[in-house]
Amino acid sequence: MTTKDNGQKHLSTRKRTSRAPKKRKKSVDAREANGGLTGKQALALWELVIMGDGKTASQRSVELDRSEVKGLESARLITVEKGPRKKDPTWGSKLHVTDAGWEWANHQGLGARLSQTKAAAPVLAALLAKVGAYLEYHNLALAHLMRPRPADKEQDGVASTAVAPQTGPAPGEGAPTAPGEAAPAALEDRIRAAYLHVTGGALNQYVRLALLRAQLRDEQVEAVDAVLRGMQEKGGAVLYPIDDPQRIRPEDDAAALRVSGERRDLLCIEG
Incomplete structure (x- = not known):
């Protein structure tokens, strides 16, 4: 291997190692902003609040794996209604937002850092900012707008x-x-x-x-x-x-x- 090749390899390795901390930092910052949730979990929870809960995975836009669903359930932000198959209760299961989930949306969720999809996240973030400002100005709870x-x-x-x-x-x-x-x-x-x-x-x-x-x-x-x-x-x-x-x-x-x-x-x- 030539000296030039060694230099390029060293430079490539240095670039990869310098990017890793930034990615981890973004993940940590998102969890801190979201109360322990990832940006994807926060977006999924907001989808349930805005679009309505009680829907199966095929009816939801944000795809969650079992560990991500379990994380929301362990945080008591959602409950999981088991599906009709006894051998595979996750099939056809439905997610429901709990009172604690609404409490999260009312407060921490309004400043959440969401998973960056091409269009949904920026639009949703703008919507949340406007809704949050409106509710704060009128001293209202989110439930007054979304679920009465x-x-x-x-x-x-x-x-x-x-x-x-x-x-x-x-x-x-x-x-x-x-x-x-x-x-x-x-x-x-x-x-x-x-x-x-x-x-x-x-x-x-x-x-x-x-x-x-x-x-x-x-x-x-x-x-x-x-x-x-x-x-x-x-x-x-x-x-x-x-x-x-x-x-x-x-x-x-x-x-x-x-x-x-x-x-x-x-x-x-x-x-």
Whole structure:
């Protein structure tokens, strides 16, 4: 081998070794920006949020291998609905975005670094930037835009009504049970209005009691708790705990209530 050949070989090796750290750095930077997800996983999760979840692999644009799906599932950002084949449950399986996945999209996902495809990633990144700026300006959650199920007209009317504190009883409802405390029926109406206000007029959504209480800050906590328990006993409303301790915030601790000695953090009004 000539000296010239040795020099070219050395130069080629040096170029390859100098590029490797940059590639690893980009991968590390993406995972840091995405909360531990690769750019491909982040793009796949955004596809589920934007285009709708509950789809099989053949119905999705972003292809994920088993390890990538497992990574999203282990992070509790998705759940996997097994396919119809018992011997191969991954065949025809469907991916569903969890509440934690929506939480990721609401916050970290809006600044995510996505896998760079020819057209989808730049367009999607621009869309996310505009959506994020809009939501932040209007103090809205992403679920208000992407996944609400509109209530019927009567309930929409309730959602659009103000949830300001009542200074007196509504016609035909009688006097409040105590000074500064609404009657149970009136308080239940206020709770429903506050719920629809938080969800943007949607039913069947999990609402943190912390957000609900912020809308009902002028009501006595004990009275609100009593009505919430009564709503669950009557049916049509369900109180849930937050199962993942990592998702519990200080405001959730302050807003939690007890039902038969068990903690509850979320309210869902069914419709």
